[in-house]
Amino acid sequence: MKSIYLGVLLLSSASIFAQEKDSISSVTASQEILSVIKNDTVDSIAKKASNMPEKVRPITALIVNDSNKTKYELADHKNAAAYDRLWLEQMRKSASLYDTIYNKIADERIEDMKVSHIDLPTDTLKARLARLNAKTPFNVEYNESLERVIKSYLTRNRGLMERMQTVSQFYFPMFEQELDNFNMPLEMKYLAIIESALNPRAKSRVGATGLWQFMYGTGKEQNLEVNSYVDERSDPIKSTRAACEYLTRLYSIYNDWDLALAAYNSGPGNVNKAIRRSGGYTNYWNIRNHLPRETAGYVPAFLATMYIFEYAKEHGISGEVVERPYFETDTVHVKSLLTFDQISRFTGVSVEELEVLNPSYKLNIIPFQEGRDHSLRLPTGVMGKFVTNEDAIYVLAEEELKKEEKPLAKLVEAESQSRYRVRSGDFLGKIAEKFGVRVSEIKRWNGLRSNNLKIGQRLTIYSRNSKAIASAKPQYKKKSIPPGAKTHTVQSGDSLWTISQKYSGISVDNLKDWNGISGKNLKLGTKIMLCDCSEKKI
Numbered sequence: 001m002k003s004i005y006l007g008v009l010l011l012s013s014a015s016i017f018a019q020e021k022d023s024i025s026s027v028t029a030s031q032e033i034l035s036v037i038k039n040d041t042v043d044s045i046a047k048k049a050s051n052m053p054e055k056v057r058p059i060t061a062l063i064v065n066d067s068n069k070t071k072y073e074l075a076d077h078k079n080a081a082a083y084d085r086l087w088l089e090q091m092r093k094s095a096s097l098y099d100t101i102y103n104k105i106a107d108e109r110i111e112d113m114k115v116s117h118i119d120l121p122t123d124t125l126k127a128r129l130a131r132l133n134a135k136t137p138f139n140v141e142y143n144e145s146l147e148r149v150i151k152s153y154l155t156r157n158r159g160l161m162e163r164m165q166t167v168s169q170f171y172f173p174m175f176e177q178e179l180d181n182f183n184m185p186l187e188m189k190y191l192a193i194i195e196s197a198l199n200p201r202a203k204s205r206v207g208a209t210g211l212w213q214f215m216y217g218t219g220k221e222q223n224l225e226v227n228s229y230v231d232e233r234s235d236p237i238k239s240t241r242a243a244c245e246y247l248t249r250l251y252s253i254y255n256d257w258d259l260a261l262a263a264y265n266s267g268p269g270n271v272n273k274a275i276r277r278s279g280g281y282t283n284y285w286n287i288r289n290h291l292p293r294e295t296a297g298y299v300p301a302f303l304a305t306m307y308i309f310e311y312a313k314e315h316g317i318s319g320e321v322v323e324r325p326y327f328e329t330d331t332v333h334v335k336s337l338l339t340f341d342q343i344s345r346f347t348g349v350s351v352e353e354l355e356v357l358n359p360s361y362k363l364n365i366i367p368f369q370e371g372r373d374h375s376l377r378l379p380t381g382v383m384g385k386f387v388t389n390e391d392a393i394y395v396l397a398e399e400e401l402k403k404e405e406k407p408l409a410k411l412v413e414a415e416s417q418s419r420y421r422v423r424s425g426d427f428l429g430k431i432a433e434k435f436g437v438r439v440s441e442i443k444r445w446n447g448l449r450s451n452n453l454k455i456g457q458r459l460t461i462y463s464r465n466s467k468a469i470a471s472a473k474p475q476y477k478k479k480s481i482p483p484g485a486k487t488h489t490v491q492s493g494d495s496l497w498t499i500s501q502k503y504s505g506i507s508v509d510n511l512k513d514w515n516g517i518s519g520k521n522l523k524l525g526t527k528i529m530l531c532d533c534s535e536k537k538i
Contacts, residue, residue: 118155120150120315122142125150126142129142129146138185138187139257146300146304149300150308152304153305160197161305164305166320167319168189168193170326171211171236172189173326174237175188176189178237181244184247188257191261191264191302194305200236200239201234205457205458206458209231209234210233210234216460217508219232224242229362229365229366230360230361230374235359236359238360247261247264250264250268254271258283261299261302262291262298262299265294265298266298270295274291278290329377329380330379330380332376336394339365340354340355340361340365342393347382347386349378349382420460421456422455422456422457422459424455427453428448435461442459445461445462481527485530487528487529488502488527489525490522491524496512499511511530514529514531515529
């Protein structure tokens with residue numbers, strides 16, 4: 001069958017029906033639009049299109065190829081398309097930088113950093129840091145450790161900082177608006193570079209995910225949805241708002257942004273222990289040696305990044321100009337299930353760009369659930385065309401899905417996910433078979449770029465095999481409380497997390513292990529042990 005170029009627009013068809021039948025419902029109109037596309041002849045549609053006013057002339061061609069696959073092509077400006085390609089390439093490159101930043105902070109000690117010679121006199125650095133300190137609530141005071149980090153970044157990580165200069169143009173305007181809404185220091189935007197290298201799909205080796213690296217439990221506390229289709233920890237706007245809320249809570253505890261940053265990284269319990277071990281000091285630099293290794297390099301990395309961005313011009317650091325920031329995109333709540341492949345064919349936006357704009361959808365599917373809003377983000381120039389033809393798009397998408405030979409996977413709620421610890425002899429194929437999933441799914445869920453695994457590595461699995469889930473979960477046995485053990489009596493509003501925050505140095509995992517708790521629900525009046533009373537006393 002020859003390819004047919006109908007020269008027809010969903011936009012034109014929608015306009016015709018809007019003029020002829022103002023009173024019909026949107027559903028009926030959509031069905032008639034579908035009928036026109038299926039049944040009208042090429043000559044008939046071409047005639048209708050030629051009679052339309054110039055302002056609403058066809059801009060989308062409907063192409064039916066030999067495999068009966070329908071594609072909808074949008075006309076575009078050549079310059080705009082070139083900018084899009086440049087921008088998309090920069091976003092792709094940035095995804096590979098996450099491991100570099102993460103490993104540098106987690107594994108490298110400031111004292112061991114080797115710094116090449118750089119033309120940055122100490123007196124000049126002191127003066128610049130003093131100016132930064134005067135305009136920000138962070139404690140940007142000179143010390144030798146901070147100087148070493150800054151000079152290391154300017155020499156060994158110069159290329160990385162230049163790439164961040166480019167990608168930051170996309171996200172920073174949105175970050176600044178959200179930070180301003182929460183009355184937070186705008187310099188907090190640099191934290192996302194340290195956390196994720198501005199990669200919304202970044203996943204750490206312990207499972208922290210997204211631009212702001214939320215763990216699963218913390219994300220749920222911040223009302224971020226996580227299930228087999230959606231992970232809102234990777235949604236740029238929702239995760240940014242959640243990070244602002246969480247950081248504001250931490251600041252209310254310490255009244256110090258440096259300590260709030262340290263607590264964001266390692267938890268308030270570790271910060272409180274470091275304060276005690278230091279003898280009661282509350283300046284970050286005085287407690288740094290008592291913090292976990294990663295946190296010891298965390299705040300210096302943040303301050304060094306702030307310095308480099310604020311004085312990039314003086315050091316000759318600049319990124320490429322990105323023509324489209326995040327604000328030049330827009331969202332619409334979907335009213336029916338859509339796949340990225342369908343959206344790409346309807347709008348002309350590539351699947352790769354849809355993945356960048358909509359990183360919270362793990363399977364490249366936007367689900368539809370009653371009572372939940374799931375949004376599609378598109379470039380503003382495309383959004384108007386999508387909304388104009390929205391009813392027709394849903395009808396066409398539904399028709400296509402009915403023809404699919406294999407049904408889409410059913411939604412697996414977050415509660416059915418499990419965390420699997422890699423054991424000796426494990427490989428991806430073996431783990432996939434155990435849980436009844438595909439290797440590609442495990443790699444996508446965990447942000448793996450290769451098939452290599454490390455013993456002890458934790459993997460997130462959304463299994464349809466209930467027996468495998470049960471075997472992967474740790475088995476807990478309710479423990480009895482020995483006489484004299486320190487306890488907490490569960491009250492209304494208590495959760496494991498809120499209890500852990502009331503007592504210094506205690507984590508949610510501690511409470512689970514010490515009390516044999518497997519779930520989240522606590523009964524009022526239950527006594528919870530606040531120590532590992534199984535330890536032998538000498």
